[in-house]
Amino acid sequence: MQDLTPEDLLELTPEEVRTELTAEDVHDRLLTEPEVRHIVQAYDAFWLHPGNPQRPHVELASKRCSNGYINLRPVLRNSNLCHLFGRQLDLLIRNANVGRVDIVVGSYRAAIGLAHSVSIWLGCKFDFTRKEITPDGQTIQVWDSDQRIGTDELVLHVEELVTTTETARKVREGIARAHEWPIRYAPVIPVAVHRSNSANMDGSRFLQLAHYDIADWAREECPLCAQGSERLQPKEGGNWARLMGEA
Ligand SMILES: [Zn+2]
Numbered sequence: 001m002q003d004l005t006p007e008d009l010l011e012l013t014p015e016e017v018r019t020e021l022t023a024e025d026v027h028d029r030l031l032t033e034p035e036v037r038h039i040v041q042a043y044d045a046f047w048l049h050p051g052n053p054q055r056p057h058v059e060l061a062s063k064r065c066s067n068g069y070i071n072l073r074p075v076l077r078n079s080n081l082c083h084l085f086g087r088q089l090d091l092l093i094r095n096a097n098v099g100r101v102d103i104v105v106g107s108y109r110a111a112i113g114l115a116h117s118v119s120i121w122l123g124c125k126f127d128f129t130r131k132e133i134t135p136d137g138q139t140i141q142v143w144d145s146d147q148r149i150g151t152d153e154l155v156l157h158v159e160e161l162v163t164t165t166e167t168a169r170k171v172r173e174g175i176a177r178a179h180e181w182p183i184r185y186a187p188v189i190p191v192a193v194h195r196s197n198s199a200n201m202d203g204s205r206f207l208q209l210a211h212y213d214i215a216d217w218a219r220e221e222c223p224l225c226a227q228g229s230e231r232l233q234p235k236e237g238g239n240w241a242r243l244m245g246e247a
Contacts, residue, residue, distance in 0.1 A: 001020060001021070001022075001025045002024070002025060003025075003026075003027065004025045004026055006031075006032045006034070006035055009021075009025075009026070009031070009035045009038065010034060010035060010038050012038070012042075014041070014042035014043075015042075017038070017039055017042035017081075018042055018043070018078065021039070021080060021081065021084065022080045022083065022084060023080075023083045023084040023086075023087040025084075026084070028091060030088060030091050030092070030095075031088055031209060033209070033210045033211070036088075036192075036193070036209045036210035037210055039075065039081065039084075040070065040072070040075060040193070040210070042075075043074040043075050044074075044244055045070060045071050045072060045073075045074050045075050046068070046069070046070050046212070047068060047069045047070075047234070047240075047243045047244060048067065048068045048214070049067035049068065049224065049229075053224060053227035053228055053229040054229070055229065055245075056229060056230040056231065056232045056239075056242060056243060057222075057224040057225075057229050057230070057231060057232070058231070058232055058233070058234045058243065059231050059232065059233050059234075060163055060164065060216060061139075061163070061166070061167070062163070062164045062166050062216075063219070064164065064216045064217060064218055064219070065216065065217050065218075065219055065222035065224060065225060065231060066163075066214055066215065066216040066217075067214060067215050067216075067224060068195070068212065068214030068215075069214075069234045069243070070161055070163075070193055070195065070212060070214075071234065071235065071240070072110060072160050072161050072192060072193060073110050076110065076113050076114055076160060076192075077113070082113045082114055082117050083117055085114055085117070085160075085192050085209065086114055086116075086117025086118045086120065086121050087117075087121055088192075088209050089114070089118050089121075089158060089190040089191075089192070089207075089209070090118055090121035090122055092188075092190050092207045092209070093118070093122065093156065093186075093188065093190055093207070096187075096188050096207060098154075098156070098186045098187060098188055099154065099186075100154065101122050101124050101154050101155075101156040101186060102124055102125060102150070102153035102154050102155070103119075103124055103125040103126065103127060103149060103153055103154075103155050103156070104116075104118050104119040104122065104124060104125070104126050104127075104155075104156045104157075104158055105126075105127055105128060105129070105149075105155055105156070105157050105158070105171065105175065106126075106128045106129075106157075106158045106159065106160075106171075107128065107129055107131075107141055107159060107167050107168070107170075107171045108128060108129055108130045108131040108141065109131065110160045110161065111128070111158060111159050111160040111161075112128045114158060114160045114192060115128060115158040118156070118158050118190065122156070124156075127143075127145050127147065127149075128145075129141035129142060129143050129170075129171050129174045129175065130142050130143075130144055139170070140170055140173070140174060141167070141170040141171045141173070141174035142174045142177070142178070143174050143175050143177070143178035143179075144178075148178065148179060149175070149179060149183055151181050152184070153184065154184050154185075154186055155175075155183055155184060155185050155186065156185075156186045156188075156190070157171065157172070157185060157186070157189050157204065158189070158190050158191070159171075159189060159190075159191045159192075160191070160192045160193070161191065161192060161193050161194075161195070162189075162191045162193075162194050162195065162196050162198075162206060162208075163195050163196060163216070164196055164216065165196050165198050165201050168189065168201055169201060169202070172185075172202060185202070185203070185204055186204065187203065187204055187205060188204055188205050188206070188207045189201060189204045189205070189206050189207065190207045190208075191206055191207065191208045191209075192208070192209050192210070193208065193209065193210050193211075193212060194206050194208035194210070194211045194212075195211065195212045195213075195214050219231075
């Protein structure tokens with residue numbers, strides 16, 4: 001496949017997206033949002049609550065409730081699509097004129113492959129933070145690389161999915177704890193799929209390939225909990241299949 005137009009790409013079957021689509025097929029063209037959704041959909045990687053309170057809803061990593069969920073792992077574990085999404089973020093970054101990037105940093109764990117792909121397209125270094133659970137049960141991100149970020153280096157922070165900005169914020173907190181000097185971040189955070197309502201985080205503007213409008217609530221304010229809808233952790237056991245109505 002070469003020089004696919006948006007119309008061509010939207011006609012690809014899920015099987016064709018999964019096995020044949022590559023970065024070269026769209027060259028230096030930015031994908032439209034419907035195309036990104038089409039690729040995500042080829043993996044059943046997006047779920048939206050149907051509105052019926054008999055059906056379960058999800059608990060996010062932040063413990064908040066939501067009526068939708070995106071899991072990009074099934075998409076990005078395919079090197080052809082990780083390479084394609086990396087190229088797409090590379091194009092967004094180049095269009096934003098952020099200047100020379102020295103190092104791309106991603107969060108554990110889903111963003112690692114994508115951040116690495118972006119670093120290859122940009123021709124720069126790559127590193128990542130690691131997730132850790134503190135003795136009091138808090139999830140944090142830590143920088144345990146023996147390599148540190150230089151005082152004059154520009155860091156591009158890449159995320160695969162931004163749901164509440166919590167993970168992205170923890171990445172920066174973890175990096176800050178491991179360095180005695182201020183870190184220079186690019187003024188943009190490229191992200192494959194953005195679902196928060198925040199346009200910025202700590203002075204960096206989100207640049208996304210697609211935005212999904214999905215609501216999230218504190219548990220005590222959740223209308224689905226109030227209607228008796230069961231709350232599931234989507235990545236636990238067979239919960240994803242239950243959400244998708246397959247079990
Ligand atoms: Zn709820």
